[in-house]
Amino acid sequence: MATKPFASSADLGVKEQTLEVLADGVYALTADGDPNVGAIEGEDFLVCFEALATPVAARRWLARLREHTDKPVRYLVLSHYHAVRVLGASAFDAEVIVSSRPTRALIAERGQQDWESEFGRMPRLFEEPDSIPGLTWPTVTFTDTMTIDLGGDRGSLELRYLGRGHTEGDIVAWLPRPEILFAGDLVESQAALYTGDAFHFDWASGTLDAVKALGARQLVGGRGAITRDHSGTRAAIEQTRDFLLTMQRTVGDAHRAGAGVKAAFAATHEALAPAYGRWPIFEHCLPFDVQRLWDELDGIERPVIWTAARDREVWDELQGA
Numbered sequence: 001m002a003t004k005p006f007a008s009s010a011d012l013g014v015k016e017q018t019l020e021v022l023a024d025g026v027y028a029l030t031a032d033g034d035p036n037v038g039a040i041e042g043e044d045f046l047v048c049f050e051a052l053a054t055p056v057a058a059r060r061w062l063a064r065l066r067e068h069t070d071k072p073v074r075y076l077v078l079s080h081y082h083a084v085r086v087l088g089a090s091a092f093d094a095e096v097i098v099s100s101r102p103t104r105a106l107i108a109e110r111g112q113q114d115w116e117s118e119f120g121r122m123p124r125l126f127e128e129p130d131s132i133p134g135l136t137w138p139t140v141t142f143t144d145t146m147t148i149d150l151g152g153d154r155g156s157l158e159l160r161y162l163g164r165g166h167t168e169g170d171i172v173a174w175l176p177r178p179e180i181l182f183a184g185d186l187v188e189s190q191a192a193l194y195t196g197d198a199f200h201f202d203w204a205s206g207t208l209d210a211v212k213a214l215g216a217r218q219l220v221g222g223r224g225a226i227t228r229d230h231s232g233t234r235a236a237i238e239q240t241r242d243f244l245l246t247m248q249r250t251v252g253d254a255h256r257a258g259a260g261v262k263a264a265f266a267a268t269h270e271a272l273a274p275a276y277g278r279w280p281i282f283e284h285c286l287p288f289d290v291q292r293l294w295d296e297l298d299g300i301e302r303p304v305i306w307t308a309a310r311d312r313e314v315w316d317e318l319q320g321a
Helices: 054-067 101-121 201-212 231-257 260-274 280-295 308-319
Strands: 017-021 026-032 034-041 048-049 075-077 095-102 140-142 146-147 156-161 171-175 179-182 218-221
Touching: 017 218, 026 054, 034 171, 095 101, 101 140, 101 308, 140 146, 146 179, 201 231, 201 280, 218 231, 231 260, 231 280, 260 280, 260 308, 280 308
Parallel strands: 048 075, 075 095, 095 140, 179 218
Antiparallel strands: 017 026, 026 034, 034 048, 146 156, 156 171, 171 179
């Protein structure tokens, strides 16, 4: 029997949502450690970043956004394939749904299993799940970079694939002129990392180096607080890197010693908890994080698909008594 409630199944309290205006026509919605979302105004249209877990949840975000702008959504950008980020897409009535090419492939390969997995792990986020019409399918994909001309004097929005990280297909949205970056789950600010579908070694090195090289002044991570200056952005990136490197060290030591994945989990929890244990979704994420990194060290390059049954097995093994 697990000694702790499964994943985030006991996290049922209402989170306070805050809409922040980062610059003229640039918005972000944060919610006490729940997934962050954003929007950027073009001259006569909107680009929305992330879709939330259900159309009902997305419509609440859009209602807040409509207090500031009534422009139609032309582009909906999905940073990666996870269900809590994409299944609310139908609420946006977007002309174009954009992702990286690997993200579309991941939806085809494992989107349904991920939906069922995340619904079990985070039921509160799936408000009125019957409102979800099905899997979200991007209509435009790209490999490296896609530029959206915002029109008038608003400049451009650059969508970039910077390397494997939180998943195989994460992208960021970069506004060069105001130096604002929507980083998705490649960076978390004062929130724990979910790495169950990650490429830990790529992420902690080249991918985060590429994020850092952009030189963002303000950064909207996947969860947690928005950074407001260059030093805060660098700190969030390095916090993310430290989490990954600590995992690499502790899980790596246990793997080399043949100690087993449960021992690896215990050592990693002990190493990370003092700095990160009070942050959102730490206890939820860590068993899945450690299992994925253990698999990588076993030579399993691509993440094993998470199913509702596998979630429970890993949780009971690592969080059990």
